[in-house]
Amino acid sequence: MNVAEILELVRSAGRRYLCEDEAKEILSRVGIPVTPCRLARTEDEAVERAGELGYPVVLKVRSPLIVHKSDTGGVALNLVDSRQVRRAYREIMARAVAVDPAAAVTVQPMAESGREVIVGVTDDRQFGAVLLFGLGGVFTEILGDVSFRLLPVDRDAACSMIRSLRGYRLLSGYRGAPPADEEALIDILIKVSDLVAAYPQIREMDLNPVVVYERGALVLDARIFI
DSSP: OOHHHHHHHHHHTTOSEEOHHHHHHHHHHTTOOBOOOEEESSHHHHHHHHHHHOSSEEEEEEOTTOOOTGGGTOEEEEEOSHHHHHHHHHHHHHHHTTTOTTOEEEEEEOOOOOEEEEEEEEEETTTEEEEEEEEOTHHHHTTOOEEEEESSOOHHHHHHHHHTSTTTHHHHOOTTOOOOOHHHHHHHHHHHHHHHHHOTTOOEEEEEEEEEOSSOEEEOOEEEEO
16 A cells, blocks of 8 residues: 555544554655554464564564553563463563454564664644654653754755754764764655655654664664554
């Protein structure tokens, strides 16, 4: 399905929240790199998907009624074999079905570590769509090291968002660490801006974390609201 078809499917179902596999499908359609996200509705399917992707893998609960997956015990990381996948599936589903009897899981490869950032879109009542960029982890949660721009943004604005952070040195290279791929981040910011401009029914977006490497960047988790 294309972007418009995915959004219409969600709208026609009476939902505002896109499940992660739906959100990542939209992102991948516009050229934003994401981790593969395979749906599994049974324990055996979860093992099969893990075998297809290769270990280690991550299991996440998949339900339009469960937005904050980690807060509800809906995420299992770094699963290295089928035994761990089966156990994680049972534990996640035992909690999830109490909220949504139709819940499932997604299986995703465990990504390599890198520098984490967040990219978001919010709908401001006064100004309209606003793009957010910040460093991940405590830099966002405690220090509030984020930058904002009204949409749409061009390359210069995206570059300014990145370089205006107080912790920018963590991306540009610090104590011998190689610089992160700033061009990959600029590309993601521009493509998010273009996506929201093309589909204004997208009201909010939360890409967190986005892991940036010496070469390239990858969206590990995505939430979209319409």
